[in-house]
Amino acid sequence: MGKRIEKVLVANRGEIALRVVRTLKEMGIASVAVYAEQDRESQYVSMADEAYLLSGDTYKDTYLNEELMLEILRRSGADAVHPGYGFLSEVASFAEKVAAAGAVWIGPSPKALTDLGDKITARRVATRAKVPPVPGLSESATDIHALFDFAHTHGFPIMMKRTDGGGGHGITIVRNDDELRGFYLNHDSLQGGDLKEYFIERFIDKARHVETQCGRDSHGNFTVYSTRDCTVQRRNQKLIEEAPAPFLDESVIRQLTQYSGNLFEAVDYVGLGTCEFMVTPQNKVYFLEVNPRLQVEHTVS
The missing domain is CATH 3.30.1490.20 (ATP-grasp fold, A domain)
Structure with a gap:
């Protein structure tokens, strides 16, 4: 049995901070919020058990300030950090510092963040996990x-x-x-x-862009909560997401689930994350990338 978490520093702001604070309250776990001056009156600040001001005028000074977050971690006595999405959620150095401070990092390990945070290394992880990436060269384009x-x-x-x-x-x-x-x-x-x-x-034309919202715990238990279709895009930016992805062949769903599990297993992933794939009209599935964090669009799933 692992040590029970008693107090969590929520290293984020806005909607995601509010949702984490609400969940902690439902679980009977104390919450610590951080806020820049402009967020002083935000709901997540008043709902948290404790709240600490982040002095500064920019994100770099406040929500991206690793040392300031670590200072508040020490001052508050929190024994875990939830980074939400964006900001410091994919910064391996911050995850390492949280662990070095003796707190639990609620998310993928620093190594997983590093392996999956760069698209070339992620392609190499996919190849190792027997998941076919989109045909390409897994090296810098210098030749x-x-x-x-x-x-x-x-x-x-x-x-x-x-x-x-x-x-x-x-x-x-x-x-x-x-x-x-x-x-x-x-x-x-x-x-x-x-x-x-x-x-x-x-370049794969006329393919669907399909994601899997996944989770894996520290015991190796893995699940795909739902697929998401995000094919409708403008300038490669998603406009519409639908969950579960409609009209997918059962064989494709099995492939997506198997490939996602292989990817998470390959880096000993712990936490929530999203695997992204291209699905061709011939039902061929290609790996695109893994987003090693809770994504803003997880609410769609």
């Missing part, structure tokens, strides 16, 4: 010959994606040799560009 070889083997269009991209950002569709050469020259690292931050993937 133009390798890029042309890939494009000519798989055909245009292809995608250049930033390793740290998210929310639809950092994606460039390339449709021919000239565009690929132009992309390479515009981002050339030798000229001070950011080419090493990109990798190449095949």
Whole structure:
């Protein structure tokens, strides 16, 4: 039996902080809120058992301030930290510091955050877990010959994606040799560009974007709570999400569940997270990424 958690520092603000505080209250666990001056009158602050002011005018000074959060962790005597989503929820260094302070980090381990937080390393995790990623090269796009070889083997269009991209950002569709050469020259690292931050993937047209909302505990018990369809997008940003994803073949649902379990198992994932996949019209399932945190759209599921 693990030690019972008595008091949780909620290192976030707004709706997610409120929902965590409410849940802690229902569970009989004390809550510690943090707030910047502009959030002083927020409901989550008044509902928490304790609340501490984060002095500063910017997010960097307040909700992204690791040392200030750790100071409040010590002052409050909290024995666990819930990071919510956004802010410090995917910062491995903060998770490490929380553990070093003797508190429980409610979320994936620092190693899981690191392995899944970068799209190239996440592709390597998927390959190791026997989950097929979208065809691509799991390495930085620094060799133009390798890029042309890939494009000519798989055909245009292809995608250049930033390793740290998210929310639809950092994606460039390339449709021919000239565009690929132009992309390479515009981002050339030798000229001070950011080419090493990109990798190449095949562009899959007319596929559905389907996610699994998953959870795994410290004993290795895993579940998919629901699928979500987020195919309706504008500029690669999701507009509509529907749960469960409609009109999925049973074989696809089994694949999504198996692949998601494999991914979580591969990094000994603990907590809630989202696995993202492309599902082709031929019911082929390809891995995209894992979001190693509670996602804002989990309420859809």
